[in-house]
Amino acid sequence: MMKIIFINASPRKNCNTAQLLQQAQQGAQAAGAQTEYVNLFDLKFTGCRSCLACKRQGMQRCKCYWPDDLSPWIDKILHAQGVIIGTPVYMGGPTAHFHALYERLGFCVLSYDDRSSYLDRKVNVGLIYTMNAPQSYYEAAMRPAFVPIENGLKHLLKGEVLTYACCDTFQVPDYSKYNMGIFDPVHKAQVHQTQFPQDLQAAYAMGEKLAKLN
Template sequence: MNIVVLNASPRKMGNTSQLCKKVVDGAMDGGADVEYIDLYSYDFKGCMSCFTCHLKKNLKNPLCYWRDDLKEILKTCLEADAIVLGTPIYYGSISSSAQAFLERLLFAADTYLIDEDGNRVSKIKKEVKTAMIYTMNVPKEMDYFNGEDQLAIMRGYLTAIFGECEALYAYDTKQFKQYSAYVNNMFDAEHKIESEKTQFPKDLKKAYELGKRLSGEISKTD
């Protein structure tokens, strides 16, 4: 079982990366081979619309042909048994790096073919498990942008083209080490310290379990 875990936050020690690393721990304990990638360490763009992946001669090749730092990473992902992408929420959506990565990954594996049941034909012929991890400042009850619905769009494409896509939402994250140093009256520092102590460990546990589940070691109902 090969699992690729990608952190699409610029902060390499932030909330998203901590959760991603717990997925790695869980997956490794479950016996999987895991590769961890900090996407912000690489220089790449979103889909360049070159359509090389959609040429008839490449129908059987789930590859992105655009040459930049993402090319090799995508090759690894397109051969993996499971792909996990962690992203912070920026203005109600995934980070630009997560968006660029998904455009390239999805289009390389997608086709403009519909089968007799009306479903999209994917170039990926095996079931690939996918998961998205979202971290955000707002507490769940303050989710004013109706995020879980909005974020479901990319998960829908991942499900259609790769396989079932799980979601892990980490709300109410702590953004600053020292809130008093920053311009802010939206977020209460004491509450954030409390949330880091009480809520974040629960999210880390969920991330570990997600990794174990993806490795095949435990089922969703365990």
């Protein structure tokens, strides 16, 4: 059976990124996939510790050996047909938790003999980014920061990489309580009411689409 793993790389479990991921999960389920969802911030883990067990002769490949909460999820991803990861943009890139996952997942399938992927099957990937920046800024200035990660995942997991950017997000429900003078709360509320429902639909469609890829 088609299995898709959903990973929330935002510390907030019910905000923009999580809501989009939950829609994607519903889309995948509607298309018949079996799904599992995890909040990365509930797991105790770090980035790659360079133990190099995954490169040791005689060791099984495509496995992260570091004994912490993330390794079982790396196993699940590498045995699934797809993974959808949602991350907010923090300081111009994905969150540190996203990046730690990327290091661990990517490195344990990377061959140091010829830079190919050890993986003998494909795992399709969906990436959902959320950010304060408007779409035009994302396209011009931010997308380039994500392209190497997208290309890395395409090469190492051998599947398709679908991306969706949800821009100009509603960061807090009441802007008047914060020092956030660079944002226009009226504009933010408007985007939340008009654009965000479309973002949710797009996320649902991504889940459906990923579940239909082989």
